[in-house]
Amino acid sequence: MAGTALRRRLGHRRLTARLVETRDETATARTLRFAVPGWPGHLAGQHADVRLTAEDGYTAQRSYSLSAPADGEFVELTVQLVPDGEVSPYLVRDIEVGDEVELLGPLGGWFVWRPEQPGPVLLIGGGSGIAPLRAMLRARSAASPPFRLLYSVRTPSDVYFAGELDSPDVTLLYTREAPDGVERTPHRIDAADLTAYGLPAAEEPTCYVCGPTSFVETVTGLLIDAAHDPARVRAERFGG
Missing domain, CATH: 2.40.30.10 (Translation factors)
Structure with a gap:
């Protein structure tokens, strides 16, 4: 509908x-x-x-x-x-x-962000799944609610839109190789990452998750385990 x-x-x-x-x-x-x-x-x-x-x-x-x-x-x-x-x-x-x-x-009408939408926003992307999340980041204005982006990539050379992501609202989570100076040991996104870098369920963020099917299934499960309302978790997946 x-x-x-x-x-x-x-x-x-x-x-x-x-x-x-x-x-x-x-x-x-x-x-x-x-x-x-x-x-x-x-x-x-x-x-x-x-x-x-x-x-x-x-x-x-x-x-x-x-x-x-x-x-x-x-x-x-x-x-x-x-x-x-x-x-x-x-x-x-x-x-x-x-x-x-x-x-x-x-x-598509489900996996969208509207400027009039209330409440904070948590974006979680894996690999090329950053594409629609980047559109959301660029669509916001100074009056928009808080945004937070977690972007999971294998190595620094795999980062899309690298020149746009230098922001305190963005955290890059490397899974295979991290650049010098990054304290987090490379690993796949886990519950500790959501706690450290995401937004808590108590703030009632709308969560957008995009990436390969296995990534999306893992992250949506972590969000629900962390008490995020399933009705506020929106997912877009691709691949196997």
Whole structure:
């Protein structure tokens, strides 16, 4: 019902998107900025489907989170390379400024943050799951409630949006290798991390968790074990 109401308000459409800018995030991930005439706007946390059509008519379609808040008729997607994928290799390695793709969106109405939403916000991302959370961070204003981001990554070279995350509201949790000066020993996120760096259940934050399926299942379980209200825990997962 929520998704239907949102689509009525914003209206998802199938549109032509022209690439205007690219930025490498890691050795295997890239942010793509598209000009999309007719784009109806979106909420932080929504996603869009990218459709590619080959010369012989074969089509492939994949869904990607919108990694920046609404900005007129411009849309940003951040794509992680899947070596045997049908869409991500083209988007990460081959597409060039001026090229066009077909975009369907905006999609999704559950995993979103609205500016009028009350209460603090706890964002927890794993790997490329940072993409929609980055849109939420950038959509907030000085009047927004407190935000806290925990970002789990393997090594410093795997951090997306590195230049934007130097903030007391952001904690990087390394699982394999940490930079010099970081006291936390690299390990997968655990209950102690949520206590040390997150927001307590008593503050009633809305929690957004995004990443691989196993990561999301672990983190949502930790949040519920820590007495967070399951109704305030929203999850977006991908992969196996």
